[in-house]
Amino acid sequence: MSRNILVSALILGVFGFIGATLVAVTEFGTHDRILENERQALLQQLYEIVPKQQVDNNILAHPLTVHAPEELGQKSSLVYVGEKGNQLSAMVFEATVPDGYSGPIRLLVGVDSNGVLLGTRVITHKETPGLGDKIEKGKSDWIDGFTGKSLVDPKLDRWKVKKDGGDFDQFTGATVTPRAVVNGVRRALLYFDQQKDALYKEYLEKAQNKP
Amino acid sequence: MSTSYREIINNGLWSNNQALVALLGLCPLLATSNSAINGLGLGLATTLVLVLSNTTVSLIRNLVRPEVRLPVFVLIIASFVTAVELSMNAWFHDLYKILGIFIPLIVTNCAIIGRAEAFASKNTVPKAALDGLMMGIGFAAVLFTLGSTRELIGQGTLFSGAHLMFGEMARGWTVEIENYKGVLLAILPPGAFLGLGSLIALKNWIDKTRKERVRKEVAVPGEKEAAAT
Numbered sequence: 340m341s342r343n344i345l346v347s348a349l350i351l352g353v354f355g356f357i358g359a360t361l362v363a364v365t366e367f368g369t370h371d372r373i374l375e376n377e378r379q380a381l382l383q384q385l386y387e388i389v390p391k392q393q394v395d396n397n398i399l400a401h402p403l404t405v406h407a408p409e410e411l412g413q414k415s416s417l418v419y420v421g422e423k424g425n426q427l428s429a430m431v432f433e434a435t436v437p438d439g440y441s442g443p444i445r446l447l448v449g450v451d452s453n454g455v456l457l458g459t460r461v462i463t464h465k466e467t468p469g470l471g472d473k474i475e476k477g478k479s480d481w482i483d484g485f486t487g488k489s490l491v492d493p494k495l496d497r498w499k500v501k502k503d504g505g506d507f508d509q510f511t512g513a514t515v516t517p518r519a520v521v522n523g524v525r526r527a528l529l530y531f532d533q534q535k536d537a538l539y540k541e542y543l544e545k546a547q548n549k550p
Numbered sequence: 551m552s553t554s555y556r557e558i559i560n561n562g563l564w565s566n567n568q569a570l571v572a573l574l575g576l577c578p579l580l581a582t583s584n585s586a587i588n589g590l591g592l593g594l595a596t597t598l599v600l601v602l603s604n605t606t607v608s609l610i611r612n613l614v615r616p617e618v619r620l621p622v623f624v625l626i627i628a629s630f631v632t633a634v635e636l637s638m639n640a641w642f643h644d645l646y647k648i649l650g651i652f653i654p655l656i657v658t659n660c661a662i663i664g665r666a667e668a669f670a671s672k673n674t675v676p677k678a679a680l681d682g683l684m685m686g687i688g689f690a691a692v693l694f695t696l697g698s699t700r701e702l703i704g705q706g707t708l709f710s711g712a713h714l715m716f717g718e719m720a721r722g723w724t725v726e727i728e729n730y731k732g733v734l735l736a737i738l739p740p741g742a743f744l745g746l747g748s749l750i751a752l753k754n755w756i757d758k759t760r761k762e763r764v765r766k767e768v769a770v771p772g773e774k775e776a777a778a779t
Contacts, residue, residue: 347618354622358629365633369640376643469734
């Protein structure tokens, strides 16, 4: 009886080992490619926001980690810094809007050195298909409406959807979603306004230590 | 216990279709059938896992003791799914991002362990592999049909996102109905249930009409005899 159990355990062990080997070999074979894919996907997303001619550094090389749960809506967010001719030319913030219609909305917000929006993209969301999901670039051009805007254009008290007396369009049947995104972008802009010098300094130090 | 190849094909594609008859694997089926390409993507991944797991299970069917049979099957399936997941992430990154959580969830698709236990563990390797392939294609076909229908009704498009799977040349494959606003319900989860229900009803209706036709053909010569006497 005990011999039976031993043989069974052995068989199970052998298959466990074979399974683990298979996974390990696949992981080994795909690891670099997956990392490269993720890097490319991120880079593509960043270049959709920041025009390529706007930067001449490697924008992915030294991302900053900032902790601004109030302003950017996440415990810690990454900030990518773009330079041109050794001067700050663009910053891209990861931000989360907690108050979407059905959950948080994750954004990338890109600003140039004067605080003018280069572009915004929604990375993930759970908004209603057909209504709130028009914030996605693939579904409508609404998100492009932010490009060129800043804290002075429109004025800060006009940073609302039209229904609330602001300058931004809402969608038919969905006000909560655009309202949340507008707020999120505004908060990110304010954060940039307060922190840009400090952030750029931090970036320079980081880049100097690890060129 | 021997099934002919013909029977295996017929079972997988039609009479024991895992989605329409066995009603297995409904969670990924309902969740990823919101567009034709999503459905096809998950369908193909499931088919691949089914073939691999059926073949392996059949290969080792005389080696493994009955008492540890199920854990060994689960181990095999989980390993293959993880390998497929990693490969998809490496070679179909964009599609992988869309299907996301449903790729690892192939492990929990009862159709796979069901075929391993009910068929592959009792049959020769070629038969088990064919069974895996046919069951997979049957499942993928339902996913694809449901996905296409929901996409067409809900969004007025077909094959949107084809480039995620077939590369840049497929970008032009998307068909779009002009000035069609779409019926939101079809894209939302209830649309999946309604769609699947209709497909099952359609299959049953086809089966029933077929059977009746056969019965009539048998009955007709009998009637003639009765009339002659």
